[in-house]
Amino acid sequence: MEFRGAFTALSTPFTNGEIDEEAYRAFIEWQIEQGIDGLVPCGTTGEAATMNHEEQGRIISICVDQAKGRVPVVAGAGSNSTKEAIQLTKLAKDAGADAALQITPYYNKPTPGGLVEHFKAIAKEVSMPFVIYNVPGRTGLNLLPEHLKMIVDAVPEAIAVKEATGDLNQAAQVIEQCGKDFNLLSGDDFTVLPLLAVGGRGVISVISNIMPAAMSGMCKAFFEKDHEKALDLSLLMAPVNRAMFMETNPIPVKTSLKMMGLFKEAEFRLPIVPLQQENLPKLEAVLKEAKVI
Template sequence: MELRGAFTALSTPFKDGQIDETTYRDFIEWQIEQGIDGLVPCGTTGEAATLTHEEQGRIIKICVEQAKGRVPVIAGAGSNSTREAIELTKMAKDAGADAALQITPYYNKPTPGGLVEHFKAIAAEASMPFVIYNVPGRTGLNLLPEHLKMITDAVPEAIAVKEATGNLNQGAQVIEQCGKDFNLLSGDDFTVLPLLSVGGCGVISVISNIMPAAMSGMCKAFFNKDHEKALDLSLKMAPVNRAMFMETNPIPVKTSLNMMGIFPEASFRLPIVPMQEDNKPKLKKILKEAGVI
């Protein structure tokens, strides 16, 4: 399975504390119309940590139904509990997702051997393509390239990594260890373009929630060897990228979607709270200058 281009780590709209299904379906349709290459429901940006398993299964099912096979769906299905990750992966597989996004177990900080056994156990119960998610800023564990190679050797389902360290040297070593055919996806919007140059095949992106055409267009331009256009799009997104992390993700991106009129509400589930009032005008100014609103 080849994963290529820009995949949006979808934000989840809420209404009165519940999933806003109508808005979510409309949002997915807009993403596809804008040229996005794939969709990732129930990741960090989708506030998966505050969803029940039932809600997570429903969101994945909505996404698969709405995508209608037009673009691949990589469903967030990871957990720091192997048993829970198995249950979530079965749910994603039953819903018809093309692949499962599997975060390295957070808080537990397993050894390399523990990581291998974790993913082997999931694959034994729910075999489907896995995208391993390496985000040490949230998990407290950095999956090194040599340990990723141990996983891919033991678990054929592990076909890709979402590399969110922002470390280009580490990204390059992933290709060195796992080979040029391995799917290296950026998980850090600041470093997509340089990561493509060392063998990356795309990105699971936050900013593509609000700028899907730009992020997808940058990847396409790079693959078409139009490096000037790719650089221009990268530079256009740079200030917005910074704005997406002026507060904890997904606060800025969901607030942006509300400012754009795509989400009727910018509501969150605790412990995430709405954007600080003094940051809203700053965000609006950046979005206006970038032509987003």
């Protein structure tokens, strides 16, 4: 399975504490109409950490049903508990997801051998394509390229990595270790274009929640060797990227979706709280400058 282009790490709309299915389906449809290459429900941006298993299964099922095979769905299914990761991966597979996004176990800080055994155990119970998610800023563990190679060699299901270190040297070493055919995806919107240049296939993106045409268009332009257009789109997104991380993700992006009228509310679940009042005009100004609103 090849992953190519821009995949949106979908934000999840809530209304009165519950999943807003109508808004979620409309949002997915808009993403596809805008030319997005793939969808990722139940990731960090989707606030999966505050959902129970029933809600995660429902979110993935809605996404798969609404996508109707038009674009691939990579469902968040990871946990720092191997047992729970197996349960969540079963949910993803039963819902019809094309692949599972598997975060490296957070807080536990397993050894390289522990990482290999973690992913082997999941694959033994639920065989489906895995995108390994390396985000040391949230997990406290950096999956080094040589250790990723150990996982890839031991677990045939591990066919991609979401590399969210922002370290281009490390990203280049992933291709060096795992080969040019390995699916290297950016998990850092600031460095997508240079990551493509060192062998990346695309991105699992936050900003594509609000600028899907720009992010997918940048990837397409790069692959078509229109590097000037790719650079122009990268520069267009740069200030919006900074705004998306003025506070903890997904606070700014969900607030932006409310400003765009795509979500009825910018509602979060604790411990995530709304954007600080003093940042609202700053965010609005950036979105207006980029013609997002």
